[in-house]
Amino acid sequence: MARYGMALDYKKCINCKACETACKEENGILLGADKHRIWVGVKEVEGEFPLLSIASQTFYPSQCQHCDAAPCQEVCPTNATYYDENGVVQVDPDKCILCSYCINACPYDARYVDDRTMTVDKCTFCSDTRLSRGEVTTACQNTCPTKVRIFGDLDDPNSEISQVLREREYFTLKSHLGTQPKLFYLI
Amino acid sequence: MSIKEFITTIPVNKVSIKSLLSFEKNSVNILLAVIIVAFLAMFAIGVGIYLMHGHHAYNVTREHPWGLLIAVYIFFVVSSTGLCIVGSLGDVFGFKDYMEISKRAIFGSIVTILAGFAVIAVEIGHPVTMMIYNVLTPGLTSAIWWMGTLYGLYLTFMIIEFVFLLKNNMKYARIAGITGLLVGLAAHSNLGGVFGFLNARTISNGVFYPTYFILTAFITGIFLAFIMYGFRYRLNFTQSGTKLLTNLAKIQGLLISILIFFVTWKMLTDIYGGMPNRSEVAIHILQSPTFWAEVILAMVIPLFIILKSGGRSVKAMFWASLSGMVGIFFMRYNLVHDTQLKPLQMMKLTEYQLAPTWVEYFPSSTEIMISLGGLGLCMFMYYIGTKLFNLDDGHALKEG
Numbered sequence: 369m370a371r372y373g374m375a376l377d378y379k380k381c382i383n384c385k386a387c388e389t390a391c392k393e394e395n396g397i398l399l400g401a402d403k404h405r406i407w408v409g410v411k412e413v414e415g416e417f418p419l420l421s422i423a424s425q426t427f428y429p430s431q432c433q434h435c436d437a438a439p440c441q442e443v444c445p446t447n448a449t450y451y452d453e454n455g456v457v458q459v460d461p462d463k464c465i466l467c468s469y470c471i472n473a474c475p476y477d478a479r480y481v482d483d484r485t486m487t488v489d490k491c492t493f494c495s496d497t498r499l500s501r502g503e504v505t506t507a508c509q510n511t512c513p514t515k516v517r518i519f520g521d522l523d524d525p526n527s528e529i530s531q532v533l534r535e536r537e538y539f540t541l542k543s544h545l546g547t548q549p550k551l552f553y554l555i
Numbered sequence: 556m557s558i559k560e561f562i563t564t565i566p567v568n569k570v571s572i573k574s575l576l577s578f579e580k581n582s583v584n585i586l587l588a589v590i591i592v593a594f595l596a597m598f599a600i601g602v603g604i605y606l607m608h609g610h611h612a613y614n615v616t617r618e619h620p621w622g623l624l625i626a627v628y629i630f631f632v633v634s635s636t637g638l639c640i641v642g643s644l645g646d647v648f649g650f651k652d653y654m655e656i657s658k659r660a661i662f663g664s665i666v667t668i669l670a671g672f673a674v675i676a677v678e679i680g681h682p683v684t685m686m687i688y689n690v691l692t693p694g695l696t697s698a699i700w701w702m703g704t705l706y707g708l709y710l711t712f713m714i715i716e717f718v719f720l721l722k723n724n725m726k727y728a729r730i731a732g733i734t735g736l737l738v739g740l741a742a743h744s745n746l747g748g749v750f751g752f753l754n755a756r757t758i759s760n761g762v763f764y765p766t767y768f769i770l771t772a773f774i775t776g777i778f779l780a781f782i783m784y785g786f787r788y789r790l791n792f793t794q795s796g797t798k799l800l801t802n803l804a805k806i807q808g809l810l811i812s813i814l815i816f817f818v819t820w821k822m823l824t825d826i827y828g829g830m831p832n833r834s835e836v837a838i839h840i841l842q843s844p845t846f847w848a849e850v851i852l853a854m855v856i857p858l859f860i861i862l863k864s865g866g867r868s869v870k871a872m873f874w875a876s877l878s879g880m881v882g883i884f885f886m887r888y889n890l891v892h893d894t895q896l897k898p899l900q901m902m903k904l905t906e907y908q909l910a911p912t913w914v915e916y917f918p919s920s921t922e923i924m925i926s927l928g929g930l931g932l933c934m935f936m937y938y939i940g941t942k943l944f945n946l947d948d949g950h951a952l953k954e955g
Contacts (some may be wrong), residue, residue: 381605392859402617409902439754445700446688463688466610468620469699475755477899480617486609486680543755 370521371455372493373434373550374506375529380514381427385406387508387517393496394507397489398437403480405491406431406508429516432457432478432491433541433549437492440470440479448487455550456495461487475542478550479523493519524549566721570942591934598673598928605677613678614769619895623918624678626888627926629746629934631671632706633887636743637776638664639713639736639801642716646716646725647732652799658714658720659783659946660776662730664739665713666778666940668706670933693935698748705742709735721944743768750894757832758840759894763821770814775883777807778857778876783937785873787947789824797869804866811858811864818850836897840915845885845892892916 391397391406409428414421438457441449448463449470464487470486471479482489491497494506509517520527529552538552556564578584604612615622644662645653676682685703694700712735719728747765752758780803784796792800825837840846860868860875896913918926940946 389796394953407903410904411902428902442696443694443752445694445697446685446702447692447694448688463679463684463692465685465688467699468615468680468686469697469749471617471620472895473753473755475899477901477903478615481610481620481680483611542755547754 369453371523371550372499372504372519373522373529373552374493374509375518375532375554376429377516377518377554378426378428379554381408381429381517382514383410383427384552385427386511386513386514390507390511394494395492398483403483405478423515425464428553429508430476430478430541430551432474433476433547433551434491434493436550437546437547439473439545439547443469443473443539445469452495454493454495454499456484456493457490458492458495458500459488459490461485461489464488475545475547521547562864565718566945568943568945570939575939575942581942587934591931591938594927594931595935597924598931601924602677605925608921610680612919614917614919614922616914616916618914619892619899619916621891621895622887622916623891623922623926624674626884626891627929628671628675628678629890630884630887631667631674631929632743632746633775633883634771634779635664635668635671635709635713636739636772637774638667638779639709639739639776640773641776641780643732643736646720646728652795652802655795655947656784656799656825656906658717658944659787660780661713661717661720662946663779663783663839663937665710665717666708666933666936668710670929670938672710673853673932674925698745702742702745702749704788704853705737705738705745709739709742712738730789740769743772750890753894755899756894756897758825758836758897759829763817767814767817767821769884770817770833771883773946774810774814774853775809775880777803777810778879778883781869781873781876782880784830785876786868787941790870790873791870801866802871804861804869804872807872808858808861808866811854811861815854815858818854832897832900833880836893839881839896840889840893841860843889845889849885851882852878853880853886856882 379433385408387403387453388408390408392399392404395405397403397405409430411424411426414424424442431482434455434457436455438449438451441451441457445467446463446465448460448465450458450460452458454478465551466488467479468481479488481487492548495508498505504520506517506519507517518529518532520529522530524530529554532554533552537555539551539555540549543549578588613622613624638660641653642657642664644650645655645657646661679685687699689703712731716735718733719725719731742777744765747768750756751760751761751764781800784792784800788796792816822837822841826834828834857872857875857879860871864871866872895916898911898914
């Protein structure tokens with residue numbers, strides 16, 4: 369039993385998209401621009417030449433926030449979306465009826481339809497490929513060349529993520545919606 | 556009395572294919588028959604394409620997962636709830652003037668919700684799975700679960716009420732009617748809650764839709780009452796029918812005025828203060844032609860007709876009701892589309908070269924065919940009902 373989360377040292381991100389590729393490869397995600405579990409958000413440079421704000425250009429790697437109070441889980445009519453024993457928000461494809469309510473309810477645009485099963489799919493923190501084998505890593509975290517991502521158990525005070533969150537300031541996305549996200553952006 | 560005996564005592568006319576085809580061959584009837592057959596054919600073709608291609612036959616996307624079929628489903632279930640309210644005026648609340656429309660309105664509420672279910676069955680990706688896991692692992696925090704479950708119950712009560720109305724048993728019709736009405740109102744406000752609970756969609760989030768749905772259901776029910784009566788009496792209304800429709804028109808005038816008041820304040824509160832994700836969406840909605848179609852067809856035209864004649868011009872109200880129903884369709888379409896207008900701003904460049912200001916959507920031909928097919932199904936079931944049952948003698952009902 370753990371409570372997995374991820375801290376993102378997002379200012380280190382170089383937008384190489386190795387994480388997107390690793391996720392697709394490891395989890396067998398279909399090709400296509402709208403079929404993705406994770407992505408790198410790009411904030412464009414602000415201002416006009418030569419007064420460009422270099423500091424404004426930022427990359428925000430993102431994915432399902434594995435919220436502790438996930439709107440997608442609340443709205444699911446068949447409980448196909450559930451929290452597993454590690455606090456990871458999962459979808460049971462056998463129960464998913466593809467009503468698409470969760471896609472609409474997720475504030476993070478983190479869900480899409482898997483055309484093979486015609487059910488909703490999303491990031492699982494590599495539960496099937498890694499966590500189930502006892503590896504506390506994810507494909508995106510493992511492949512990142514600049515080590516943007518720190519993955520671990522938030523309930524373990526000695527985990528790297530717990531230490532980082534004690535030592536550094538961070539923010540979370542759209543937390544004013546009461547979602548209690550478990551992706552932390554380090555400042 | 557056994558169930559079998561009970562069923563055999565329900566007054567039903569014998570209907571053959573021949574009797575179904577035996578209608579007065581005037582131009583309006585023939586046009587309607589052609590439209591119904593064409594719409595049914597479209598439904599069959601649309602469902603066929605859906606069965607072959609699944610959701611790929613629809614123009615729904617990751618950014619706009621709910622499309623025309625959701626809007627059409629809402630259109631039908633709002634119609635059903637509205638007809639249930641109109642039907643209840645007589646047999647549940649005991650207003651004698653409205654008694655004669657009860658049976659027709661309740662039957663209308665059954666066929667409209669069945670048409671809605673037919674449309675949603677091909678929108679939900681796995682309807683059979685839904686029926687199984689709605690029961691085995693119910694999501695009690697989900698407005699969709701409550702809405703679907705309560706609508707199922709509502710349909711059951713509507714059928715029971717209709718059967719007792721057919722049997723002139725007003726006592727049991729009233730019990731089933733009041734239960735069905737309450738369950739229907741609960742279901743319908745939950746449908747509003749499906750949108751109202753969306754924290755992520757600021758434009759829809761809040762108490763507005765659950766209450767607005769009940770108001771617009773009543774308005775829709777009155778529009779449909781005019782349309783059903785207009786066709787039944789070929790606009791040559793009986794004295795009692797004229798009295799009933801005049802009263803309904805006056806109620807409609809009040810309801811549309813309240814609706815205009817509601818929508819005005821919704822827009823004002825959305826825009827005022829420039830709240831992100833709400834104010835700019837509301838301004839965008841104000842600039843969309845479908846919003847003005849909704850306002851002009853469902854609000855301005857009917858209200859103008861009602862105010863001009865003090866509600867007494869019932870023939871004009873028939874035409875205004877046709878305009879009103881087209882407006883109500885746009886109202887449902889706008890509700891669904893406007894909820895999803897604003898991208899969720901996660902700055903994804905893999906999906907867009909340039910981040911879109913607004914999410915675009917236009918229904919596919921399959922979605923349009925299934926939607927028109929739903930209307931065809933509704934009209935076809937209603938026509939069969941007029942042949943199978945005597946929907947006219949409500950005013951002759953007496954206490955059972």
